[in-house]
Amino acid sequence: MSTWIQITPLQNIPLREGRCVTLGRKEIAVFHLPEKVLAIDNRCPHGQGPLCDGITTGTHVVCPLHGWKIDLETGMVARPDVPVGVKTYPCRVNSDGIVEINVAATQEAEVAA
Amino acid sequence: MTRKKLKQQLIVIGNGMAGIGCLEQILRHNHNFEVTVFGDETHVNYNRILLSSVLAGEKPVDDITLNPLAWYLEHKITLRLGIRVTSIDPTMRTISGDDGSVTSYDKLLIATGSKPFIPRIEGVEKDGVCAWRTLADTQWILNRTKPGTKAVVIGGGLLGLEAARGLQVQGCDVTIVHLRDRLMERQLDSTGGRYLRSKIEALGVKVLLEKSTAAILGNGHATGVRLTCGLELPADLIVVAAGISPNADLGKQAGLQVNRGIIVNDYLETSNPDIFAVGECTEHRGVCHGLVAPLLAQGKVLAATITGNRGATFEGAIPAAKLKIMGVDVFSAGSNEGGPGIETVKYEDESQGVYKRLFLDGGRLVGAILVGDSNDSHRYSEWLRTGANLSAKRRTLLFPDPIADNGDAAAMLSDADTVCGCLGVSKGQIIEAIHEKGVCTMAQLKECTRASTGCGSCGNLCMDILRAVAPNFEEETKKVLCKCVPFPQEQIKEMIRTQRMKSVQEVLDIYGNGIGCEVCKPALSYLVDVVNCGEHDEDRSTRFINDRVHANIQNDGTFSVIPRMRGGITTPDELRKIADVADKYKVPLVKVTGSQRIDLLGIKKEDLPKVWADLGMPSGQGYAKGVRMVKTCVGSTFCRFGTQDSIATGVELERRMENLFTPHKTKMAVVGCPRNCAEATVKDIGLVGQEGSWQVVVGGAAGKSVRKADLLITVSSTEEALAAAEVFFQYYRENANYLERTYDFVERHGIEKIRRDTVYAPDAIKEALLDRLTKSKNLSQDAWLERDNPINATQFVQIQPMEQPIMPPSPSYLRSSASAND
Known part of the structure; x- marks a missing residue:
């Protein structure tokens, strides 16, 4: 069984923006950055703001509700200085230009839960 | 008993610009004075020249203070305010005040200035008639004016024109009655007077020439004036600006030589060795000077004389005048009449309203008249002062050399050139202050050199020099x-x-x-x-997400939808559609906003395009740093008090600006009468209607900050009011920092600068602003039309994954939903 789930053609996510996708019961925000694609849990740990709607700054995203800044690579909150974070998911673009997320590699059980 | 005082008593009678200007100079010398200043006004020394700016609402009273109380304290000056000196006893060397006090002096300085000349007109003592000379007069006038007040100004000289302008800005209906055949006849020739008249009339001020006032009408309180020709003008307020005369009574009483003014020699000495005089109360070589520059020059000379450094002399000055009415440039200096041996060089441009005339005698400039464009006045003042031979400059007399005309006036000046004509401060002195004293702000420059504390017209030039020379200047503004x-x-x-x-x-x-x-x-x-x-x-x-999907994100990630309802006007049909949408999408909250609109809250992102389509109304931009709304009152459409059609005007204003982005949100309102039911005076842009005119106000706020809007301009037609609002709007768009509301913007620049750069700017500048606004407007559109042409495929819709992880509860169900969407 492949653990990489095909999500959508890359062009459906505009450069430097994020989009939300629901896998099972899990909302995941996928970001299209100049060098790579990155995926994290969509809800901000602060006020459950939709991170997919945030403005990206490098490999971080800023939550549209109250400005918390999340590191897309580690999932950790970079601002304010609090030791919390969100889950990250391996993400890639396959040779057909399709964005894929690997839910099994990290938290498949949770995604499925 | 012999006087054993260590210090000599110096009494200054008069707390105005000449007396205190001289005192400032005295303090720079090594002196041995204990100083007492008597002033019959109750305010510390202020800039009388700028009273016109106070009357026109361009400057608050605090801004024109020249020497705050702290200055008097710091220099140990005893200040006696509100006391009029009634007599001088030159033998006993004492003065008496109207409070009964008697004070002795060793040296006496008379700086009593001048008093308004009040012509003998029947009924001139009636309530509602006043001269305009002091801060108290200004406040009295301001208290008497309200939009629609009918005012007559008697006198069409510099002062009369500035008074008329101030009253017009306050919304008054103003008529100038002038005895002579042209305005400012002492400074202008007849052509110049004609150009000036058309400019004054264009401001909405009526001008009657060759008319004299026979009587003030009314029983106790003035209700109008009757002219000698029989014409009667109704008026609630009559300002007499028929000239000034030296206030020399004390000199006469003290037995000094007095003609029109107290006679002084080149050292500013009077006929009594212990009494000196300076300023408008004096007469020097047969001339009574009435402008600030020569008075301050006198002060410098007198300071030397009185401190025992007699030597410097005052040898008179070339009369020069600049009208301080925004958008009406008038400059006149030296001679303004031709004559034998006098050549004149002229330029006229009727359509631009520009008139220039120079008077030359043997290749040297002896006079200049500029109407409509006084940018070059600096050059002419300098030529008049130095008497430079201009034979080699004949080609560029009327306009600067094109190469030199790059707008960088500051760089063109030599160090010896005067920058501040009023205070006599040269460019070199400013540069020295910057280098030696570390001056790097305008406030410090004023403090240190006093430059730009006179008429203030050199402010921009001073700023340019600061900017170019002071190493730290940018620190202030650089953010x-x-x-x-x-x-x-x-x-x-x-x-x-x-x-x-x-x-x-x-x-x-x-x-x-x-x-x-x-x-x-x-x-x-x-x-x-x-x-x-x-x-x-x-x-x-x-x-920001709001501007990606044209809706305001809420705390649960849903959005709010506010359709545009121009001027707060809606129809039963629109209301029905809104109700249907609220039902169809199970909108959790429908709310009437503070902006006279209806807000549908709790809409899911993917429903936005459908909601907009069902509403069929344009976006109200309730989510954007952009044009929000124009709130209106009922106005003349239904209201029995309405004087203007606020609804139609508000709808039109909204149409002209909607769909545009602004530095921060822009809220507007139009009201049909001064009752101000739609709160126009606390909006970013407000139009306040009154009988026969509109006031355009800007920079108001009633949110995080509360600020009453400043008056931008008063105009007579609706179209002019809309155009003024548009000019300001585009100026704000172009010049404010992002996220700077108009109330911060207006405060940062001052309404004076904003008026100068917008409604009183040359026509070409206003047109350019409007052209750029039109261009932006033509390229803008209702953002909600993106419902049919989304900017990308997933602008509103959520991405449906091409496959789902294989897991319970129902992968097949989820798969089929995904493929259905593909």
């Missing part, structure tokens, strides 16, 4: 946008303009870190839009 693009917004706009940059990413790549953040990206989005008048490459990734 960079953010660390990603470390430049002030002003400079970024310039970069975008000159480098013709069309996208945020370009700016970030060339001038920034290539990445950007949530602070600079929306700001740059705004800037590339406004600089390019909408002809930019829109990149939604740099916009």
Whole structure:
């Protein structure tokens, strides 16, 4: 069984923006950055703001509700200085230009839960 | 008993610009005085020249104070305010005040200035008639004026014109009655007078020439004036500005030689060795000077004389006058009449309203008249002062050499050239203050050199020199946008303009870190839009989510939808559609907003395009840093008090500005009468209707800050009011920093500068602002039309995954839903 789930053609996510996708019961925000694609849990740990709607700054995203800044690579909150974070998911673009997320590699059980 | 005082008693009678100006000079000398100042006004020394700015609402009273109380304390000056000196006893060397006090002096300085000349007119003592000379007069006038007040100004000289202008700005209906055949006849020739008249009339002030006032009408309180020709003009307020005469009574009483004024010699000595006089109360070589520059020059000479450094002399001055009415440039200096041996050089441009005439005698400038364009007045003052031979400059007499005319007046000056004509401060002195005293702000410069504390017209020039010379000058204003693009917004706009940059990413790549953040990206989005008048490459990734989906994100991630209801006007049909939408999408909350609109809250992002389509109404931009609404009152349409059609005007105002982005949200209102039911005076832009005219006010706020809007202009027609609002609107769009509300913007620049740069700017500048507004407007559209043409495939819809992880509860169900969507 492949653990990489095909999500959508890359062009459906505009450069430097994020989009939300629901896998099972899990909302995941996928970001299209100049060098790579990155995926994290969509809800901000602060006020459950939709991170997919945030403005990206490098490999971080800023939550549209109250400005918390999340590191897309580690999932950790970079601002304010609090030791919390969100889950990250391996993400890639396959040779057909399709964005894929690997839910099994990290938290498949949770995604499925 | 012999006087054993260590210090000599110096009494100054008069707390005005000449007396205190002289005292400031005395304090610079090594002196042995204990100083007492008597002033019959109750205010500390203020800039009398700027009373016209106070009357016109351009400056608050505090701004025209020249010497605050602290200055008197610091210099140990005893200040006796509100006391009129009634007599001088030159033998006993004492003075008596109207409070019964007697004070002895060793040296006495008379600086009593002048008094208004009140012509003998029947009924001139009636309530409602006043002269205009002091701050108290100004406040009295301001208390008597309200929109629609009928005012007559008697006298069409410099003072009368400035009074008329101030009253007009306050919304009064003003008529000038002038005895002579032209306005400002002492400074202008007949052609110049004609040009000036048309400019004054264009401001909405009526001008009656060759008319004299026979009587003030009314029983106790003035109700009008009757002219000698029989014409009667109704008036609630009559300002007499028929000239001034030296206030020399005390000199006469003390037995000094007095003609029109107290006679002084070149050292400013009177006929009594212990008494000196300075300023408008004096007569020097047969001339009574009435302008600030010669009076301050006298003060310098007198300071030397009185401190035992007699030597410097005052040898008279070339009369020069500048009218301080925004948008009406008038400058006149020296001779204004031809004569044998006098050549004149002229230029006229009827359509631009520009008239220039120079008087030359043997190749030297002896007089200049400028109407409509006084940018060059500096050059002429300098030529008059130095008496330079202009034979070699004949080609460029009327206009500066094109090469030199690059707008950089400051660089063109030599160090010896005078920058502040009033205070006699040269460019060299300013530069010295910058280098030697570390002066780097305008406030410090005023404090240190007193430059620009006279009529203030050299302010921009001083600022230019500061900017060019002071190493730390920029520190004050330099606030960079953010660390990603470390430049002030002003400079970024310039970069975008000159480098013709069309996208945020370009700016970030060339001038920034290539990445950007949530602070600079929306700001740059705004800037590339406004600089390019909408002809930019829109990149939604740099916009806040609200501007990506044209709705206001709420605390649960849903959105609010506010359709545009121009002027707060709706119809049963629209209301029905709104109700249907609320039902169909199970809108959790329907709310009437503070902006006279209806807000549908709790809409899911993917429903937005459908909601907009069902509503069939345009976006109200309730989510954007953009044009929000124009709130209106009922106005003349139904209201029995309404004087103007506020609804139609408000709807039109909204139409002209809607769909545009602004530095911060822009809220407007139009009211049909001064009852102000739609709160126009606390809006970013407000139009306040009154009988026969509109006041356009800007910079109001009633949110985080509360601020009463400043008056931009009073105009007679609705179209003019709309145009004034548009000119200000575009000026704000172009010049404010991103996220700067109008109330901060107006406060930062001062309403005076904003008026000068907008409604009182030359026509070409106003037209250019309006052209750029039109261009932006033509490229803008209702954002909700993106429902049919989304900017990308997933602008509103959620991505449906091509496959789902294999897991319970029902992969097949989820798969089929995904494929259905593909």
